[in-house]
Amino acid sequence: MTANRLVFDDNDPQDDLVTLNLGPTHPATHGVFQNVLQVDGERIVSGISTIGYIHRAFEKIAEHRPFYQITPLTDRMNYCSSPINNMGWHMTVEKLLDVEIPKRVQYMRVIIMELARIADHIICNGILGVDTGAFSGFLYVMQEREFIYEIFEEICGARLTTNIGRIGGFERDFNETAFQKIRQFVKRYPPVLKEFEELFNRNRIFIDRTSGVAAVDAETALSYSWSGPILRATGVDYDVRANEPYSSYEDFDFEIPVGENGDVYDRFMVRNEEMWQSIRIIEQALEKLEKEPQGIFHADVPEFYLPPKDQVYNNMEALIYHFKIVMGEIDTPKTEVYHAVEGGNGELGFYLISDGGRSPYRLHFRRPSFINYQMYAPMSSGMLLSDAIINMSSLNVIAGELDA
Amino acid sequence: MAKLDNQVLLERLEQRFAEHVQKTDEPFGLLSVETSKEYIIEVLKYLKTDKELQFIYLTDITAVHYPSQELSIAVVYHVHSLIHNVRIRIKVFLNGDKPEIPTATTVWNGANWMERETYDFFGVIFVGHPDLRRILNVDDMEVFPMRKEYPLEDPNKVDKKEFFFGR
Numbered sequence: 101m102t103a104n105r106l107v108f109d110d111n112d113p114q115d116d117l118v119t120l121n122l123g124p125t126h127p128a129t130h131g132v133f134q135n136v137l138q139v140d141g142e143r144i145v146s147g148i149s150t151i152g153y154i155h156r157a158f159e160k161i162a163e164h165r166p167f168y169q170i171t172p173l174t175d176r177m178n179y180c181s182s183p184i185n186n187m188g189w190h191m192t193v194e195k196l197l198d199v200e201i202p203k204r205v206q207y208m209r210v211i212i213m214e215l216a217r218i219a220d221h222i223i224c225n226g227i228l229g230v231d232t233g234a235f236s237g238f239l240y241v242m243q244e245r246e247f248i249y250e251i252f253e254e255i256c257g258a259r260l261t262t263n264i265g266r267i268g269g270f271e272r273d274f275n276e277t278a279f280q281k282i283r284q285f286v287k288r289y290p291p292v293l294k295e296f297e298e299l300f301n302r303n304r305i306f307i308d309r310t311s312g313v314a315a316v317d318a319e320t321a322l323s324y325s326w327s328g329p330i331l332r333a334t335g336v337d338y339d340v341r342a343n344e345p346y347s348s349y350e351d352f353d354f355e356i357p358v359g360e361n362g363d364v365y366d367r368f369m370v371r372n373e374e375m376w377q378s379i380r381i382i383e384q385a386l387e388k389l390e391k392e393p394q395g396i397f398h399a400d401v402p403e404f405y406l407p408p409k410d411q412v413y414n415n416m417e418a419l420i421y422h423f424k425i426v427m428g429e430i431d432t433p434k435t436e437v438y439h440a441v442e443g444g445n446g447e448l449g450f451y452l453i454s455d456g457g458r459s460p461y462r463l464h465f466r467r468p469s470f471i472n473y474q475m476y477a478p479m480s481s482g483m484l485l486s487d488a489i490i491n492m493s494s495l496n497v498i499a500g501e502l503d504a
Numbered sequence: 505m506a507k508l509d510n511q512v513l514l515e516r517l518e519q520r521f522a523e524h525v526q527k528t529d530e531p532f533g534l535l536s537v538e539t540s541k542e543y544i545i546e547v548l549k550y551l552k553t554d555k556e557l558q559f560i561y562l563t564d565i566t567a568v569h570y571p572s573q574e575l576s577i578a579v580v581y582h583v584h585s586l587i588h589n590v591r592i593r594i595k596v597f598l599n600g601d602k603p604e605i606p607t608a609t610t611v612w613n614g615a616n617w618m619e620r621e622t623y624d625f626f627g628v629i630f631v632g633h634p635d636l637r638r639i640l641n642v643d644d645m646e647v648f649p650m651r652k653e654y655p656l657e658d659p660n661k662v663d664k665k666e667f668f669f670g671r
Contacts, residue, residue, distance in 0.1 A: 152640035159625075160649060164656045195532055322586075325562050325614030336586070338561075343589050435531045438582060438593065440563075449564060451582070464566040466582075474617040503640060 117145055120485075124153050128231065128489045131499025135477060142484050147477040151470075155503040162463040166428050167193050168267055168406060170463070175261040177467060178501040181220035181444040182262045183212045183252070188441035190265045191346055192450040196437045197267070199401050204392035205269040206348040207385045211282060212255070212264060213347070213441075214378040214385075218289070219248045220444030221329075221371040221378075224496040228368055229300060231493045232309045237299045244289055251285065254278040268405040269398025279386075286382055293379075297372055307365065314479060314491035315363035324475045327468050328446025329370045330495060334362030340442040351388065352381050364494040371496075403430050428458025445469050445496055469501035508557070508588040510535040516557065520550055528595065536593040541605045544581075544596050548611045551583055551592070559585040559592065565608065565618035567626040569600070569651045576600030577626055581608070598628065607633040625650035 120137045123129035132153040138145040158173045165173075174185040187209050194201060201209075222245045226238035249259040255278050256264040256271065264270065274282075300306045316326075318334040331338060339356045341349045357373035359366030398405050406425055407418035424430050434456040440449040449466030472495055480488045513535060517525045524543045529536045539547050551559035563582040570576050575597035584591045596605060607630040608615035619630040620639040627648035630636055638645065647654060 152638075152642075155640040157649070160656060320613075322560055323613045325612065325618075338586055343586075435529075436536075437532050438534060438591070447563065449582070451564065451566060451580070453568060462568045464564070466564045470617065470621075471614060474614065 116140070122488070124150075128492065130227065130492065130497065131502070133473075133497070133499060133502060135480070137480070137485075137488075139485060142486070144480050144483050144485060144488055146481045149473065149477045151473070151502055153503065154499055158465065158504045159463055163459055163461070166426075166458045167432075167460070168425070170460075171265065172261065172263055174465075175263055176500055177465065177504055178220070178444055178448070178469065178498045179260055180223050180498055181216035182260065183216040183264050184220075184441060184443050185448060186262060186265045187213055187347065188439065188443070188448050189450055190267055191441065192437060192439040192452050193267050193404075194399075195439050196435065196452060196454055197401075197404055197432060199268055199399055199404060201269060201347075201399050202392075202396050203348060204389060204396045205398060207389050207392065208270065208274060208397070209265070209347045210349065210352070211382050211385045211389075212252075214381045215248050215251060215282070215285070217442075217444055218375050218378050219245050220496075221375050222248075224444075224493070225296075225368055225371050228310075228364070228490065228493040229306070231490050232306050234300065234303065234306060237296050240292060240299075241296050244285075244292055247281070247285055247288075251278060251281045254281060266398060266405060268401045273395060273397040282382065283386065286379055286386070290376075290379060293372070293375055300368065309486075309490060310365040310368060310494075311363055312361070313364045313487045314483065314494065315361050316475075316479065317362060320475075321362060325471050326446070326475070328443065328472070329374060330362075330367050330472060331446065332357065333359035333366035333370045335360055340440050340447050344440065346439070346441060352384050354381050364490050367494040432456055432458075440466070443468055443501075445472060445498065445501065465504055467501045467504050469497045470504070473497045473502055508585065508590050510590070513557070513590065513592065516554075517547070517550075521547060534591050534593055536595065538595045538597070541596050541598060544579075544594070545606050545608065545610065547594060548581065548583065548608055551585075552611055557585060558587040559583045561586050562608070562612040562614050562618075563591070565615060565622055567622045567628055567650075569626060571600070571652045573597070574599075577603040577628060579603075579605055579622065579628055603628045604631055605629070606631050609633055624648070627651070 117138045117140055120139050121134060122137055123134040124132045134150040135147050137147040162170050162173055171186060174189040175182040177185045222241045226241050229237040252262050253259050255274055256262050316334055318336050321331050321334045335358050337356045337358050342356055354377045357370050359370050402421045407422050411418035412422045432454050434454060436453040438449060438451045440447050446468030448468055451464040452460050453462040455461040510530060514527055521543060525537050525539045525547060528538045551557055561584040563584050566580050568578045577598045577600050579596045581594040598605060607619060619633055622628050623636055624638040624641050625648055
């Protein structure tokens with residue numbers, strides 16, 4: 101953490117500190133949050149982070165909604181990779197209700213989650229480039245993120261706030277076009293990623309601006325409960341997908357990339373490498389899907405899975421189940437559950453307490469951005485202002501996930 | 505040492521803290537124990553620093569409000585041993601009128617914002633916290649909104665009343 105910290109004399113009478121507000125709506129803050137910094141010229145002496153500008157009381161609202169209506173709340177946390185939040189929430193409920201998910205659905209979920217992870221890393225690394233002055237990389241990969249959004253659109257009709265999952269599986273099957281596009285993406289993305297990587301890892305300016313900047317050692321990162329790529333950049337190979345596999349991640353062959361120095365450059369490289377691994381996972385999932393029986397896109401749990409509308413109108417049983425689910429007349433176990441998934445930024449946890457009612461008694465989101473960001477102000481002190489900007493990009497703090 | 509499973513973990517805790525740590529439940533394989541505010545920091549420190557347990561990672565701190573109970577605020581800690589890949593949940597029940605508990609920032613730096621958030625929503629005072637201010641809500645707010653005494657209006661009834669639609 102102290103690698104690039106400059107030492108200065110507090111007793112110097114010539115020190116004239118200036119208070120600088122970085123944010124709340126500064127473009128470099130990537131969202132609505134404020135850092136009140138004390139700066140001595142270009143050097144940051146100390147800082148305080150202020151958050152809460154878009155706090156939307158998700159946890160309170162969730163206490164008043166049936167389980168299936170909480171899906172759109174989760175979409176709006178990390179909006180760069182909303183399907184991961186979405187699936188994480190549904191897996192939590194499925195764990196609570198003891199719902200077993202067919203393999204095909206699990207593989208489909210893996211594909212969606214990995215696509216979302218790529219979309220998330222694309223924007224983070226692209227913007228990191230922009231913040232160092234390299235705009236082209238951002239433009240190259242943005243097309244690919246658009247393509248991922250097209251896949252989401254094909255599957256669920258939405259691009260950003262996807263609302264893609266249901267308790268038990270998906271609302272509808274992936275159509276042939278969606279599969280075609282996924283296959284197309286797996287083919288067209290690697291050369292783009294390679295080009296993107298080469299644009300940076302052989303770039304003198306980029307390396308000078310990032311290597312050694314904001315370096316954090318593993319112990320400090322763990323003490324601040326960091327998770328995700330920024331923790332792995334410090335050398336800790338903690339990844340929820342490997343430690344506690346969910347949605348059949350244990351069936352896949354992939355590596356957990358780790359860094360050495362925990363600096364901005366390592367964070368960039370870890371995210372890049374993770375994208376390669378994600379492609380690898382998607383390829384395997386596509387292969388596995390071919391061996392699974394077609395047409396299954398949700399578990400056979402009529403008491404939790406909302407029946408399709410046409411059946412509700414024409415089938416008595418479906419009507420009854422629809423009524424029971426919507427009116428919350430189905431009992432849920434009185435217990436508590438903690439489920440974590442590997443989000444774009446780290447361990448995204450859902451702590452759900454059920455009292456047997458239609459809504460959670462208490463729902464708490466463990467938001468990785470919230471926890472990762474708390475170290476920003478202490479670690480910035482001593483840095484140059486320009487390094488602090490790049491440091492913020494490399495933490496990939498998403499305001500929706502920070503405030504929740 | 506045998507493979508660290510919940511049974512072994514519980515035995516270790518009981519050995520060290522006797523009746524001050526009790527198992528409450530084990531939902532979905534996650535050991536859930538209860539302790540008192542006098543012992544919580546000792547328990548956390550023991551879990552973190554014991555060479556065999558190595559619960560070095562603080563996953564989360566939050567609280568729950570049970571208005572009908574005498575000790576109505578439960579502070580919940582989720583801690584993770586990355587070495588053994590085992591999680592544990594620790595609960596401390598506090599008096600709702602004056603919920604006070606020592607801060608865990610002495611054990612993990614990361615507890616800082618988690619405790620601020622818990623204070624903001626439930627009014628739990630973390631004694632010894634270096635900077636216990638509201639974090640997501642406005643500073644001059646007087647209530648603690650996640651407590652059950654502040655229910656949201658029922659969306660299915662209130663806004664469907666005709667006078668809201670000018671009829």
